[in-house]
Amino acid sequence: MATRRGFLAGLAASSFAPVAGWAKVGAPEFLSAARSSDDSYHLFGLTGQGAPVFQIPLPARGHAAAANPLRAEAVAFARRPGRFAIVLSCETGVILAELDAPEGRHFYGHGAFSSDGALLFTTENDYDAARGIVGVWEARTYQRLGEFSSGGIGPHDIRLMPDGGTLVVANGGIETHPDSGRAKLNLPFMQPNLTYLSVEGDVLEQAELAPEMHMNSIRHLDVRTDGLVGFATQWQGSTADSPSVIGLHRRGEAPQLLSAARAQARAMDGYGGSVAFYDEGTRIAVSSPRGGLVQLGDVAAGAVVGQLDMPDVCGLGVSGGALRASTGTGAFWAATATPRVLTQQPVAWDNHLVRVSCG
Template sequence: MLPMVTDQTRRTLLKAALFGAAAPVMPFGCASTISREPALIGCSIIGRDKFAAVVADEHGMPITTLPIPERGHGVATNPQGHAVVFGRRPGTFFMVFDYRSEQMIKLQLAKPNRHFYGHGVYSHDGTLLFATEGERGTSRGIIGVYDVQKQYQKIDEVTGFGLGPHEVIMMPDGALAIGVGGVHTNGREPLNLDNMAPSLSYLSQYGELLDQVSLPDHKLSIRHLAHDGAETVLCGQQYRGEPDEYPALISMHTRGGEMQDLQAEPEEWARFNHYVASIAATDEWILATSPPGSCYGIWSKSTGKLVELNALPDASGVVIYGDEFRVSSGAGKVVEQRPLESKKSFSSGIQWDNHWSRII
């Protein structure tokens, strides 16, 4: 039997929604009283079966927190001051709040036959939210379209691009790029590893399929994405093949072209333990993290070659901030790094989960 959203889960989520509608997000207990500007938002683990979204300053130091009912994953923000946190796949909710006023806006529950895949993105003007969703029982991929100005009412669904979409990003030209995992799952259990069909798919905001490419090895499930500020997309993969094989886990692509693997030695790819989580890129550098590998790597975008491989316990989120990378860790570490120039790290006191989102 496929797992469903249980009555107890729904009661928990609805209770959280009612609480959020009546009360502001409470300030983080140990946050500094010095006024700091929100710059980064990520999910965190705060105790056994206790989770939160954390608003932090530019150095990853916490300013405020918002309890969330289940483990979170990706976060998206818009210019109007909204942040949306998505439940970890198969997610039962997304939660929207105002990171400036610290007020809850909406808790959206998944329908009983649907789930969220943990990611979403706003349109450039912040008026639409696009969320990766799946149909329980088939894993049919769906992009749900929500109208921000209508209290996040769902106004459209886009499908027909494959099974198991994970991360969706907005390209500078307004197109959507989707990492399609190609995996049919029961909860988190894969069911079709022998015939999975991952792809990198590009859609217009109206659902037109603009381009779709795949990797030669169909056991490389495309999951996490970033772009370089222009036309190049970076794809992070999860390898679902033989445990003693270590293929390239990151590829570059520009619409109309072919996939190009980034380069590293097999023993270096082995450090990533078959999984790439967060990716960030500039026109010069690419940084990718691996929580199970407790490491992150930096590649030269021009050569495609690995230039640094660094240990970091439970390496999690990464964003570009100015001319630096900011990297988070499930062990509470934050790293600020300029490739080949400087690196410093410190403790944030937060057990950061997989991803960070920069407030723009």
């Protein structure tokens, strides 16, 4: 991929000054897609207390977004197997660009910017070849520079690691094809993994769960400042056999699922929706909209230590070190030992609260 590598080399020698920081649009802490009461769809910017500071229309249901670290721009992604990804000015509400998935591809609902905001990386499905792809886009004109393998099938979430030069991808392992809707085509043979890639596309490391956990699809990610990766899984086997859906991984080691009592594991109904480190990274939380709860884990102990009941919860984020949660009922929660609703909006919040770093 000489074109992309050349762009990276040129970028290092050039200035990339921000046009407008997030402070100009109210310094939101989170982005979230939502369905409004009139069945229209929007991308919202939210404070740490859940108060909207802007909302921008979307053409259809959104899943997650990527926030440019320097400019008040967001890329909103369609829910899988959607093909739209639109670049929005969060200052004016104007659509700045539309990303078109190449022929034979669709987006998986997530993306990540490079630390300088110059590149966007998108998870994609090359569905006829049944392989995962990371697309690479220049983040001024949003022209596609190239692509590389995600290291597995069904790449969903993608995050930039703290070193700024490494990406981690949650390859869920599930083969899908738009002709079959959201049907899962390879469950008996699926092989989820975490793949660590350089931003140039070189595979640096791959990690898989134990063989008996091969149906525990790795979907969503959070990364602690020291590089510890937290992940949420979605179990594709019998609900009666559902294992823990919260995991941790440090490079060079084997991934581990948090230990959980049988009743705790079954309470999640095999579904981890979002994941977030909180309390200065000593705790980790995973939501389950199916179970209607947030499960809490102690990182050092590697164990589930509690849960919070919240109907239709999915989005998780952190504000001032404290856990926040959003639900399909429009509630935005302070997810403390005694949870309380901070705001209630006439919307159905979608799956994720995306952090914004205000430049």
